[in-house]
Amino acid sequence: MKRMFRNLLLLSAVGVVLPLRAQQLVSVPEGPVECPDTMVIPPKPPVVRPPVRAAAERRSLAEMLRRAETQFGVRIRCKKFSPDTVRVAFADWRWRPYSLGETLDNLLDPLDLVWSGDRKITVQPYEYYRRTPADGAKLLAWLSAQYADREQWERRRDVLLADAKKALALEPFVRGLVAEPDVRLGRKVRHDGYTTQNYALETLPGLYVCGTVYAPTGGKRHPLVVSPAGHWEGGRYRPDQQLRMATFARMGAVAVDMDIVGWGDSERQIGRDAHTAPYAMQLQVLWSKAVTDWLVASRRDIDTARMAATGGSGGATHALLLALADGRFAALAPVVHLVSHFDGGCPCESGRPVTLAGGGSCTPELLAAAMAPRPVLTVSDGGDWTATYPELEYPFLRRIWEFYGAGEQVRNVHLPDERHDYGPNKRRAVYEFFADALGLDLSQADESRVELLPEAALQSFADGLPAGAIRSCEELNRIINNLR
Numbered sequence: 001m002k003r004m005f006r007n008l009l010l011l012s013a014v015g016v017v018l019p020l021r022a023q024q025l026v027s028v029p030e031g032p033v034e035c036p037d038t039m040v041i042p043p044k045p046p047v048v049r050p051p052v053r054a055a056a057e058r059r060s061l062a063e064m065l066r067r068a069e070t071q072f073g074v075r076i077r078c079k080k081f082s083p084d085t086v087r088v089a090f091a092d093w094r095w096r097p098y099s100l101g102e103t104l105d106n107l108l109d110p111l112d113l114v115w116s117g118d119r120k121i122t123v124q125p126y127e128y129y130r131r132t133p134a135d136g137a138k139l140l141a142w143l144s145a146q147y148a149d150r151e152q153w154e155r156r157r158d159v160l161l162a163d164a165k166k167a168l169a170l171e172p173f174v175r176g177l178v179a180e181p182d183v184r185l186g187r188k189v190r191h192d193g194y195t196t197q198n199y200a201l202e203t204l205p206g207l208y209v210c211g212t213v214y215a216p217t218g219g220k221r222h223p224l225v226v227s228p229a230g231h232w233e234g235g236r237y238r239p240d241q242q243l244r245m246a247t248f249a250r251m252g253a254v255a256v257d258m259d260i261v262g263w264g265d266s267e268r269q270i271g272r273d274a275h276t277a278p279y280a281m282q283l284q285v286l287w288s289k290a291v292t293d294w295l296v297a298s299r300r301d302i303d304t305a306r307m308a309a310t311g312g313s314g315g316a317t318h319a320l321l322l323a324l325a326d327g328r329f330a331a332l333a334p335v336v337h338l339v340s341h342f343d344g345g346c347p348c349e350s351g352r353p354v355t356l357a358g359g360g361s362c363t364p365e366l367l368a369a370a371m372a373p374r375p376v377l378t379v380s381d382g383g384d385w386t387a388t389y390p391e392l393e394y395p396f397l398r399r400i401w402e403f404y405g406a407g408e409q410v411r412n413v414h415l416p417d418e419r420h421d422y423g424p425n426k427r428r429a430v431y432e433f434f435a436d437a438l439g440l441d442l443s444q445a446d447e448s449r450v451e452l453l454p455e456a457a458l459q460s461f462a463d464g465l466p467a468g469a470i471r472s473c474e475e476l477n478r479i480i481n482n483l484r
Contacts, residue, residue, distance in 0.1 A: 058087035064095075064107055065123070072100040076115075079124040086111060129343035129350040133388045136341030136362070140396045143365055150403035153372075156358060160369040163357035164324055172483040173279075173286045176204050182468075183294070184208075186460065192449045193217060194249035200265070200460040201294055204479055206470040209287040210265035210460035211236060211258035213295070214249035223306035223438040225255040226292055226322065228284070230315030230422070231346065235263045237455040244427050246450040251431065251440035254302055258291055260284060260314065261348055265461045270473045277473070279480050280348040281321070288322040306330055306438045310430055312422035313337050317349040320363060323370040324354075331437040332371050333430045335379040335422050338363040339393055342385045364393045372397075373404035377411045377433040379426045383419030390414045 062083035065076045088094065094106035104115045104123075112126045131139075147153040186198035195215050200208040216222055225248045229236040236257045248255035259266040261283050262275030274280065288309075296302055308331040309319040316334035323329045340362045343350040355361050367376065378394065380386035386393075394412040401410040413429040428445070435442035456462055470476055 058089050059091035060084060061086040061088050061107065061111070064088060064091050067095075068100065068103060071097070072103075074100065074119050074121055076121045076123060079122055081113075081125055083123070086113075127345065129345045131341040133341050133392065136339060136388065136392055139360070139362055140340050140364070140392060143361070144396060144399065147403075153400060153403050157369045157372075160358045160361060160366060161324065164354045164361075164366060164369070167354045167357060168282065168285065168321070168325070168352050170282055170285055170325060173204070173282050173480075174289075176479070176483045177286075177290065178202050178205055181294075182208075182466065183298075184460065184466065189457075190217070191246065191451045192250075193444065194246055196246075196453070196458075198458060198460045200466075201291060203286060203290050204476075206468050207476060207479070208265070208269065208460070208466075208469060209258050209291060211256060211291065212245070212458055214245040214255040215301075216249050216252050216254070218252070220301070221303040222301050223253045223308060223434075223440065224292070224295060224302045224304075225253045225434065225438075226288060226307070226309045226319070227255060227257045228288055228309075228311045228315040228318035228322070229257055229260050229263070230311055230313045230318075231260070232313065232421070234455075235259060237264065237458050239452050240422050240427070242452055242458075243447045243450050244422065244430075247427070247431060247445050247447055248434070248440070250444040250446070250449065251435065251442065252444070253308075253434070253438065253440055254295065254299065256291060256295060258287055260318070261287070265459055268461055269465065269470050270476050274473045274476060276347045277477075278347065278351060280346075281351040284318055284348050285321045285325050288318060289325050292322070292326060304328060308332065308434060308438055310335065310434075312426070313420065314344060314346060314349050317344050317363070320367055320370065321354075324366065327370075329371070329374075331375040331377075331434065332367070333377045333379070333433055334367065335426050335430065336381060336384055336386050336420050338367055338378065339385050339388060340364055340396070341388070364397055368397055368400045372400050373406035373409055375409045375411075375433070375437040377413065377430065377437075379429050380412060380414045381418040381420065381426075382414075382416035387416075 060083070065083055068074065069076055088107055088111070091107065094103065096102040096106065108115055108123065113123055114126050115121055115123045147156050181202035183202070184200040188195050188197040194217060197213045197215070198210070199213060200210045202208050227245060229241060232238055236259060241257060245255045245257055260275065261280045262270060262272045296304055307329050309322050309329055310333035311319040312335040314337070316337035319332060319334055320338060323332055337344070343355050343363060354366065355363060357366065376397070378389060378397070380389035389412055397410050398407050401407050411433065415425055418425065431442060431445040434440050465471065470479070
């Protein structure tokens with residue numbers, strides 16, 4: 001009996017299925033078992049099954065894209081990421097042998113990746129700030145259906161302005177402005193019909209915005225033209241920026257530009273990485289408004305009834321944001337930007353969700369909310385995303401201005417054979433517009449009379465940063481984190 005009991009224990013311990021009667025006689029505990037004759041039996045080992053490939057096994061995206069190239073006869077390149085670093089769950093089940101499009105949609109959608117092209121396909125991360133012109137057309141049609149007359153538009157406008165300002169969340173930055181800022185002015189230099197003077201204006205404690213004031217030589221009251229620099233290489237030092245600013249001054253306006261965050265003199269304070277920080281958009285608007293307020297308060301020759309803003313590309317976004325934050329601007333001239341299907345992409349332009357105002361909007365509608373029925377000129381070309389302006393954005397804008405009987409006050413100059421720049425023909429269009437809207441002297445719009453200066457001559461901190469100035473992005477982050 002003792003031997004039978006021991007054998008039953010041994011059989012059960014190694015996983016042999018016992019008859020029901022035998023199972024009733026013995027059960028194997030979890031730990032070591034001591035038999036009546038003191039023999040120790042090891043615990044029941046875990047059941048080891050052979051590996052089975054799970055349906056959810058993740059496959060390399062690079063492998064799946066190579067398979068798509070082979071099966072569908074296309075070429076696929078990846079932009080802004082490496083497909084070797086991305087894996088796809090249920091990859092084989094997402095495959096559609098009859099459709100390249102469905103296959104790519106199934107593979108990429110869960111990964112927040114998108115694709116474009118026909119035989120040459122580009123795959124890249126989803127860009128929240130970019131849509132297709134077809135998307136823009138649908139959005140503008142939906143927006144237009146929200147208002148059929150001036151009264152309905154103005155109700156919508158009020159919501160847009162309130163929501164956009166809430167999304168921008170500028171108030172803590174404004175409260176953080178230094179009450180008595182340090183202002184550093186360079187030497188005033190005389191040129192042919194205008195002067196230049198560099199400035200550095202303290203905004204948040206120890207943080208300076210830098211730029212140049214271009215002013216007429218006459219003594220009467222002048223319009224003010226504010227012009228954020230935009231993203232083109234060279235920033236506010238580049239030749240086309242100098243030509244434009246100096247020509248505005250020759251025509252009779254006080255014109256002022258400023259660095260974009262993390263560029264120019266700003267880079268020397270906080271580094272280039274600050275330009276893509278979450279607060280870059282707020283800081284840029286703060287700088288534009290602080291410079292505007294400083295000039296109006298410190299100069300007696302500015303006519304506040306004739307204030308205007310212009311900028312190209314990202315500078316056009318910054319000009320619009322300034323107009324949203326400050327309702328005093330009498331005219332606006334955004335160049336090669338502000339379309340219904342592209343918000344800019346850089347955190348300094350689209351880092352805050354202003355285009356979600358009113359349940360969903362776009363920069364053209366925000367332009368109308370900020371400016372209609374005051375004079376606006378948009379300049380577009382055929383070589384960038386503004387190619388859609390004559391058919392999409394401009395008719396949309398004109399309809400809103402016509403609610404006020406002022407359709408002629410919103411204009412579009414389209415240059416189909418040009419590309420993305422603020423070149424001579426675009427500048428000429430803006431000179432003519434500001435001559436009309438601000439009463440400037442168009443006869444003085446002669447760029448050959450402008451003296452182009454080297455970068456060092458336009459730097460506000462050529463001799464080094466002032467005492468007490470911020471010297472790193474980390475210092476700036478600490479200040480911004482303490483804003484209330």
